[in-house]
Amino acid sequence: MSVQKLKETILNKIDSAAVNALGQIPEPLELGFPPNTELGHFAVGCFPLAKQFRKSPAEIAKIISEKITPDDVIHKVKASGPYLNISLHPGVLFGEFCSEMISKNTKYGESSVGKGIPGMVEYLSPNTNKPLHLGHMRNGALGLSISRILEAIGHRVVKANLINDRGVHICKSMLAWKRWGAGSTPESQGLKGDHFVGSWYVRFAQEALEQQTLEDDVQTMLQQWEAGDPETLKLWETMNTWVYDGFAETYKNFGLEFDVFFYESDTFKMGKDVIQKGLEAHVFSKDDHGNSVFRLPVAEFGQEKGGEAKKVTLLRPDGTSLYITQDIATSILKIEAHKLYFSIYVVGSEQEYHFKCLFQILDALGYEWAKDCHHLSYGMVYLPEGKMKSREGKIVDADVLIAEMKKLAADEIRQRDPDGRLSDDEINHRAEKIGIGAIKFYLLRVRPTQTINFDPAESISFDGFTGPYCQYAYARISGILAKAQNGATDLQRCDLSVLGNPEELSLLQRLIQFPEEIHDAAQGFNPSKIAVHIFNTAKTFNQFYNKHHVLRAENEALVTARLALIKATAIVLKKGLNLLGIEVLENM
């Protein structure tokens, strides 16, 4: 029997008891857990039935419980206030769940509610004038995680990175390098390409404080770029190539994956056609200044002080496009080029209004998929000193943070290996996964809407509610399973009726809950659900581990049964961490 079916069996049993006792099919009920394992394995609150039957929930619980006769699945049902607490036979309870988890392995928790519907998750979307920082890391961790979560519920996801490779920002780096760079390259300076280019952006900002004319010079350069001046284009390409090499290294180190790249230099002119068609269809109009504009529906967006509908400017009178112009085009391109049905934009909360307008415009243009566009908005990351400002160097650089975390993890590993048995390669390998795990978990453990106040001390911690804590629980289980290898029993079919102490029950409950957490995380675009649940699972395992032995349990049957339970736990931990973009380790 599958887990789903077992749950249905229990609810059906309650339903028929309710019909029996009250003469009507009851409102749908939900299967939950009692606050502690001594009360039972599952619980059902009878609140929804109170109105239907005009009795208090407690009374209903009592009546129903009396009509349920124990069978080979249900051991007993006891009314406790408004709740029905249900206990199953331990063999059924553990047997059904553990064998399903073990047989499904890394597929456990997945579902098909997405019906294979394909869509795109666009995330990271960096500018090419400077290296990635902490804000990008939050975006990257979120984007990768939500992609995997959507895949887990049965969607096909195309992960996209829209690179903002043109504009005044990159021209600043270009201009500074041209003036003062003297032909230097990342290699000649021993710098990562993105850091090299970023250093010229900083240089520009410094020089511009002294020389006002620099801002004009940058505008000239931008015009040359737009006009297709060969020399400018060549410099632009060279600098972007440096940056992409640097980015690629960071993506690899931080574990970010992309299926497609979009470049704004390719898409920024495409918007004009769309605007033209919109004008012809009278979706857009011209305002008094000759701007092409879209009037936002008053019902949803309110109106200007003068009583006019609010508007979005789409094209200036001289035909130059704006941020939203190219975004409209890119949105269409994404969906049509890849034959997709939905589109997720992982972008900071400061752009909420922008996306609200964008989706409204796409809807007005008649694109049916506009309703399936979603802005996954997340809060800012603040440093102790306040908001990050790259021009002032007030940032946490991604590469620096990764290196720091890796070093801290390596120090920690060496402390645990006083005899120096581990090779440098092994230490390096572990440190990388632990360091990245710590950063990603730190960024994903809170709701996306929360502003994060980056606390350096807390972010580098490996104790408590952290990624390494969860990885450690997995490594502990791996250790036990490795030692148990000889005399390997079929864990999928062993007798689990010997399990049933409170720690084993609590652990099993966490494992049972996992698929629902994935579903909730997907529904709410909220990976923190997974982080919290995986932490709780690891914690519950550690509690079990500290109180009971696996390999030295009282008898052979118990050893085997506990091996099955911890194997299932390992599967959930690995899958959960994987959904957060975090890798597990067999040894720590």
Add this chain to the structure above:
RNA sequence: GCGCCUGUAGCUCAGCUGGAUAGAGCAACGGACUUCUAAUCCGUAGGCCGCAGGUUCGAAUCCUGCCAGGCGUACCA
């Protein structure tokens, strides 16, 4: 002004599609390694759930108003 987000223990946060005594982690204090990895576990202490009303059998959770902070308010990206 208007819109969105946030306000829960000293700190950082879960819980927010209403339901069993409001939960973690960190920090503090006290315990547990001759025993499957102590990056662990157990215990103690710590809470007008921003404030005030309302809806409900029942509100941290829903509604209204207020207070505080953040972001945005488009012809920047």
